[in-house]
Amino acid sequence: MNERKPKDEYGRTIRLIFIASLVFFSLFSFILWKIDNSRAERVRMAALDILMPSFEWVLGPLRGLSSISEGIGSYSTLVKENRELRLKLQKMRDWREAAVRLEEENSQLLDLNNVRVNPSLKYITGLVLSDSGSSFRRSLLLNIGAFDGINDGWAVVDSSGLVGRIFGVGKKLSRVVLLIDSSSRIPVKIEPSGEKALLVGDNSLRPPIEIVENKEMIRSGDRVVTSGDGNVFPSDVLVGHVIRDADQRLRVKLVANYGRLKFLKVIKTHTVDPSDILGEVITNTVTD
């Protein structure tokens, strides 16, 4: 309580030393964070495990309120939506028939060609607890963590497409870095041309794709899916569709609904053993 006696020379010196040491402590922790980032992030996730429940009593009611207001908003458009949905459903039925037929045909053809398809994707569903709170880092926290078997690097999807990847796992929660975060780099391929590219987050809702060899091959509306390069990410998860912006730059219109991220699925990816990669190489060379 030295600060209450500003005229006390001795107390002031002690106080100055105290503050300086606190500043150094912060700087020290910053430098530690910089040097050993992965460990510091693990410490952060452990701290979050402890801290988040104490925010829950404020977060819970607020979340409830926001969902109520959303509910009221949606009731007003319900009738219109209902009619539209019915129309869509009619169309979808036709499409489903076609899809089922194609699926059958496809599996027969795959069988004929001995193609190994992606092992059936398993996933764990989690609830979005919070977002990062800063508009610079686009990430959020899920309420599932190491206890649920989540691993670093796994893909996170919503009901329609890729949302991001796991970056940091705590005991009971994990952090998802969104595709639009400026540190996010996801290897993708563009169908039907099969061009490989990199989806680079730039804080906008329409992230650009970079490093494309034959730009002429790509048209607006082409599907963008994960390529599975690097063997951490599953392949063939839908990301979005190609669009061109005003400067003719290729961007992706994401299919995931970034406006309403509530329940997210984390895709379990099996660690790949070397023989698998070998098999891939062989099949590739054979087809070449």
Place this chain on the structure above:
Amino acid sequence: MVNFQNIQSWIYYVKYLMICFIILSFQLLPMRIVYQEVLWPNLIYLVTVGWLIRKPSYLPVILILFVHIISDIVLLKPLGLWPALSLIGYEFLRWRSLSQGRLKLGQELVLVNSVLILLTFLQIGMELIFKIESPPMGMILLQLAFTLLIYPIVIFVLHSILKVRHFEGSETVGRGMSMENL
């Protein structure tokens, strides 16, 4: 008498912790990512600064550090950089407010804003030196401007709702005066 003063300062500490806690909770709220274009002003800085200028003796530095470290952890920011820089700014403002007495509102605005601008640029400098990916410059400036604009509202809330007010008379008279204010 001493006991009563102790209780009084504890009430201030709890108030400070509560307001920072509420600010953090709001910032954590999973709002639609799209609406996050609305930048959060640096509210914790504003509250801390307003507090230090009004009641410099009722906000221990360890409490400030605690809140800032928690905020760094929870908001997924680089750990410890902003606390280190801002502590220096806070202590400067505390010293200024203790030694030179009460500021006029205009003076206060200029002082608070220039300290924030200085700290922000120091932070950007540090991020450049340590090669940390820092957000786009436009966004930083926008947030800075937003923070500066919102300070009068924070002062109002501090003054009228939280009852964090200037001492009447000179600062050095001490805490005896503050009781009348409460």
